[in-house]
Amino acid sequence: MYKNPSKFNSEIATLIKHLSEILPLNDNEKAIIEELFVPRRIKRRQFIHHEGDVCKYANFVVQGCLKMYMVDKDAKEHNLQFAIENNWIGDLGSFHSGEPSKLYVEAIENSIILQITKENLYRLYDEFPKFNKVFRIMKENQIVEYQKRILQNISSTGEERYLDFLNRYPHLLNRISNVQIASYLGVTPVFLSMIRKKLAQS
Amino acid sequence: MYKNPSKFNSEIATLIKHLSEILPLNDNEKAIIEELFVPRRIKRRQFIHHEGDVCKYANFVVQGCLKMYMVDKDAKEHNLQFAIENNWIGDLGSFHSGEPSKLYVEAIENSIILQITKENLYRLYDEFPKFNKVFRIMKENQIVEYQKRILQNISSTGEERYLDFLNRYPHLLNRISNVQIASYLGVTPVFLSMIRKKLAQS
DNA sequence: CGTCTATTTGAATGTACTCAAAAGCGGTGG
DNA sequence: CCACCGCTTTTGAGTACATTCAAATAGACG
Numbered sequence: 263m264y265k266n267p268s269k270f271n272s273e274i275a276t277l278i279k280h281l282s283e284i285l286p287l288n289d290n291e292k293a294i295i296e297e298l299f300v301p302r303r304i305k306r307r308q309f310i311h312h313e314g315d316v317c318k319y320a321n322f323v324v325q326g327c328l329k330m331y332m333v334d335k336d337a338k339e340h341n342l343q344f345a346i347e348n349n350w351i352g353d354l355g356s357f358h359s360g361e362p363s364k365l366y367v368e369a370i371e372n373s374i375i376l377q378i379t380k381e382n383l384y385r386l387y388d389e390f391p392k393f394n395k396v397f398r399i400m401k402e403n404q405i406v407e408y409q410k411r412i413l414q415n416i417s418s419t420g421e422e423r424y425l426d427f428l429n430r431y432p433h434l435l436n437r438i439s440n441v442q443i444a445s446y447l448g449v450t451p452v453f454l455s456m457i458r459k460k461l462a463q464s
Numbered sequence: 465m466y467k468n469p470s471k472f473n474s475e476i477a478t479l480i481k482h483l484s485e486i487l488p489l490n491d492n493e494k495a496i497i498e499e500l501f502v503p504r505r506i507k508r509r510q511f512i513h514h515e516g517d518v519c520k521y522a523n524f525v526v527q528g529c530l531k532m533y534m535v536d537k538d539a540k541e542h543n544l545q546f547a548i549e550n551n552w553i554g555d556l557g558s559f560h561s562g563e564p565s566k567l568y569v570e571a572i573e574n575s576i577i578l579q580i581t582k583e584n585l586y587r588l589y590d591e592f593p594k595f596n597k598v599f600r601i602m603k604e605n606q607i608v609e610y611q612k613r614i615l616q617n618i619s620s621t622g623e624e625r626y627l628d629f630l631n632r633y634p635h636l637l638n639r640i641s642n643v644q645i646a647s648y649l650g651v652t653p654v655f656l657s658m659i660r661k662k663l664a665q666s
Numbered sequence: 667c668g669t670c671t672a673t674t675t676g677a678a679t680g681t682a683c684t685c686a687a688a689a690g691c692g693g694t695g696g
Numbered sequence: 697c698c699a700c701c702g703c704t705t706t707t708g709a710g711t712a713c714a715t716t717c718a719a720a721t722a723g724a725c726g
Contacts, residue, residue, distance in 0.1 A: 332615050340619040342611060355608035387597065394596040395589065401603035406557035408610040409544055413534050415617040416650030417542040419681070439704065448618030453682055455706055621713070641672065655714055657674055667726105674721070683712070690705070696698090 273301040273324045277376050280322070280348045285396050298386055299376040304328070304369040310377075311367035317356035319377040323349050326373020327437055330365050331445065341446040344370070344431075344438060350400070370438065420449040421457045475503040475526045479578050482524070482550050487598050500588055501578040506530070506571040513569035519558035521579040525551050528575020529639055532567050533647065543648040546572070546633075546640060552602070572640065622651040623659045 274296045281287060281295065304310055304326070311317055313333065321328075323345045330343045330351055342365065345351035356363035357380060378386070386393050414423055424447055428435070434443075444454040476498045483489060483497065506512055506528065513519055515535065523530075525547045532545045532553055544567065547553035558565035559582060580588070588595050616625055626649055630637070636645075646656040 332619065334619050338619075340615055342615055354604055355611070358604060391593050391597065394600050395593065398596050398600035398603060401600060401607060402556055402560060405603060405606055405610065408607065408614065409557070412610065412613055412617065413542055413544055415614065416648070417534065417536050417540075421681095441704065446618070450683060451705075452684080452707090455704095456682090459706080623713090643672065652715060653673075654675090654716080657672095658714090661674080670723100670725085672721100672723075675719085677718095678716085680715070681713080684710085686708090688705105688707075691703085692701100693703105694699100694701080696700100 271296075271301070273374060273376055274299060276324045276348070277322050281396055284399050285392065291390055291392065294386060294390060298382040299378050302375050302377055304373045304375060306369055306372050309366060309368050310375070311353065311363065311365065313364055313366055314362050315356075316360055317353040317363050317365075319352060319379060320350065320354075320357060320383055321345075321352045321367070322376040323347055323351065324374040324376060326375075327370040328367055328373060328375075329370055329442065330367045332365055339366075339445055340448070341442060344434060344442075344446065346434070346437070370442065415448060420447060420453060421460070423447045423449075424454065424457050425461075473498075473503070475576060475578055476501065478526045478550070479524050483598055486601050487594065493592055493594065496588060496592060500584040501580050504577050504579055506575045506577060508571055508574050511568060511570050512577070513555060513565065513567065515566055515568055516564050517558075518562055519555040519565050519567075521554060521581060522552065522556075522559060522585055523547075523554045523569070524578040525549055525553065526576040526578060528571060528573040528577075530569055530571050530575060530577075531644065532569045534567055541568075541647055542650070543644060546636065546644075546648065548636070548639070572644065617650060622649060622655060623662070625649045625651075626656065626659050627663075 277299060278287065278292050278295055287295070299322070301324070302310075310319070310321060310328070311330075325347060327344060327346045328351055329341050330345070330353070331339045331341045333339055343351060351367055353363040353365045353367070355361070356365075387397075414426060418426075424443075427443065427447060440454055440458070441451045444451045447454070449457075479501060480489065480494050480497055489497070501524070503526070504512075512521070512523060512530070513532075527549055529546060529548045530553055531543050532547070532555070533541045533543045535541055545553060553569055555565040555567045555569070557563070558567075589599075616628060620628075626645075629645065629649060642656055642660070643653045646653045649656070651659075
């Protein structure tokens with residue numbers, strides 16, 4: 263009995279489905295995706311990218327959860343992004359510029375990701391220019407998300423940001439600890455605990 | 465005596481130069497840019513986009529300075545972005561989704577911009593797919609900028625953010641009031657004044 | 667010169683952080 | 697099964713960061 267009736271393995275099938283929702287792909291385009299992306303299993307607490315290294319891969323999350331964060335001068339972590347199923351993660355700046363990264367990418371859960379190198383991604387863009395459009399649209403969507411987050415950060419209190427996080431990402435609550443959420447919101451775990459206590463009372 | 469020896473007017477020439485620095489353009493590509501972008505003069509304090517409206521144009525700044533901001537429930541403005549020469553500005557989310565915007569775009573100085581409608585931009589992408597690559601790269605650069613800003617917002621104090629602003633955008637200081645800078649940094653004008661006093665003393 | 671806006675100053679208050687300690691919650695091994 | 701370990705969350709007290717409100721001062725512009 264076959265687990266996977268498609269001609270692609272299930273990791274690649276997930277990615278192809280994700281890309282097809284942005285723009286339908288033909289068989290050639292699906293084939294090159296399968297050729298250029300490499301699956302990788304990551305254990306909880308394992309790093310796929312480290313500060314000081316040049317970011318070598320663009321990463322698509324098939325299963326699991328990862329975080330990308332900065333470590334400040336006081337050794338405190340600040341979460342820039344979480345990535346779960348169908349999200350992309352990686353230091354885009356370092357990836358394209360080739361300069362050393364200031365970010366870490368670490369698995370929060372055991373995860374399965376698909377990786378593509380810069381050389382292969384550029385080959386993808388060259389041989390199938392349509393992917394420029396696919397990725398342009400993806401990047402535009404990401405910009406809109408970042409704009410919302412910046413406006414939140416400069417205009418609202420920690421409590422308001424937490425309430426918005428609850429509304430926007432309810433499915434993340436079971437998977438991510440409050441320490442991680444606090445680091446994403448830009449408050450301390452202690453203060454997030456106080457926010458939660460206050461909200462529970464009212 | 466001709467002011468402008470190029471076959472393009474000077475506004476379009478500025479845009480073509482900007483785009484060519486991302487990816488060289490041939491004559492056909494330059495011609496379609498001239499065809500699809502429309503110059504417009506904007507006076508200080510004039511709006512080119514208003515909350516509640518659908519964003520109809522992508523805007524390239526040839527000369528001058530504009531700001532994009534949100535107004536919160538207490539009628540306070542929060543600056544998401546400044547745009548000077550060679551910057552783009554507009555509510556990307558509303559532009560692509562067709563949903564009403566929550567942002568304003570207003571000129572801080574008398575300005576000259578080039579506008580393109582959604583229909584014409586999509587025509588540009590269709591007829592000259594290369595522009596998908598040009599704009600993909602532009603969006604990626606913008607994402608990197610936004611990532612830096614988010615990390616700053618969640619990891620540093622108002623004073624640190626102001627110092628970083630001074631380093632990063634020294635050329636903006638003569639053009640933008642402290643009220644506007646405070647709104648961009650996410651602090652009150654009163655507090656920015658205190659920061660500046662403290663820095664001047666030390 | 668007067669008007670409008672931007673900036674500064676001061677005092678009181680609210681938001682958020684630090685430090686330290688206690689309480690809760692899985693896991694793991696004896 | 698329980699004792700222990702490591703990690704997360706909570707609590708409390710004191711402090712720092714940032715805001716509000718009100719008023720004074722300083723610049724910019726017609």
